[in-house]
Amino acid sequence: MFITHDQLILQTQRPIDIIDVTAPIRTRFENSRVLDGQVFLFSPHTTAFVCLNEKEAMLQQDMLDFLERLAPPETAYRHNQEPVDGRLNAHSHLLGLFMNASERIPVAGGRLLLGAWQSIFFVDLDGPRPERTLHIQIIGAQ
Known part of the structure; x- marks a missing residue:
């Protein structure tokens, strides 16, 4: 049984940023030479997540528009009254309920x-x- 752990460090540019990480995940997987097993991905953040979906520019814009409508940042959220880290990010935590x-x-x-x-x-x-x-954990047989 082969197990490895790696991390992908990302810098985000926008209030809501959807970043395709397929290529670096695939590269790490191919380097592991695992034949059968699994790739486990984990985000240790309360306002950043990982998902599988289709990469298509119009769909990605639809995703952004949907998220902004679902929990608008300018709403008067209780969490924003005394933000822990100075960020008015209640909307981000609420959107995370669905991710x-x-x-x-x-x-x-x-x-x-x-x-x-x-x-x-x-x-x-x-x-x-x-x-x-x-976090990227690859587990399996080589």
């Missing part, structure tokens, strides 16, 4: 079993941030 801190991708025959249209995204709901972390 996942982790994803598990199966591996078989030396391939990540992503669907034909699936990409891996890191979604920061409270940017911009100079540093965000995505």
